[in-house]
Amino acid sequence: MCPVDVPLHHLGGKWKLIVCFYLLQRPCRNGELRRLIPQVRQKMLTQQLRELEASGLVQREVFDQVPPKVVYSIVDKERAALEAVVYPLCEWGIDRVGRHGGRILTTTLPTDF
Amino acid sequence: MCPVDVPLHHLGGKWKLIVCFYLLQRPCRNGELRRLIPQVRQKMLTQQLRELEASGLVQREVFDQVPPKVVYSIVDKERAALEAVVYPLCEWGIDRVGRHGGRILTTTLPTDF
DNA sequence: CAGTATCCTAGGGGATACTG
């Protein structure tokens, strides 16, 4: 077991890091995340969010109203650690795209989506 | 497409980050990596190394001798970016283990393994 | 030592439909 195993276990999965990337910018509702990540299926989104919640990285807040409202956000305590991981990843990604071509669609999140 | 997609594409796969973790410490031979990561199968190790090579992150040096000697190492140009990604991941991992229990077996690599 | 070559399976993840 090496040090990267643990994070790998919590952040593995096809959509977790992408979800975290968006949630680090601001809390999002289910539907927002689906629009931000059009390729993800509802089933997968839910599953990955639940696993992130189980890992204590993401918190789920339910507002008791109709229509239902659920907001996901990064747990405060883990924000710093998560940023330390995700941001370098982003910078590397942006840098790579700059050198090798490709397009980054969303870097900053509109306040409402 | 969001900024983490690109790194995810290059570092995805079950063993790539672990391999990078060790190669960042020093160049390693095939057999060393196998001993460092006992669960990995030769097939997988080779595959992941080839993909890392194709991504330009790892370089493969063949010494023409018998018995064969092949050394893998991190490409200089990419070392900084890779460290920026892997180290925070490690710290987070070590921190988590400290708080939640578990064991980290290898943090620093012996000069010969 | 550093790999190919096969074969095979588990489960991650896709698609579609339905519900409080």
Add this chain to the structure above:
DNA sequence: CAGTATCCCCTAGGATACTG
């Protein structure tokens, strides 16, 4: 809106054997 519930596929990855 924010989810379950099913069904199903496919390929990433495991196991074993062989080679220059």
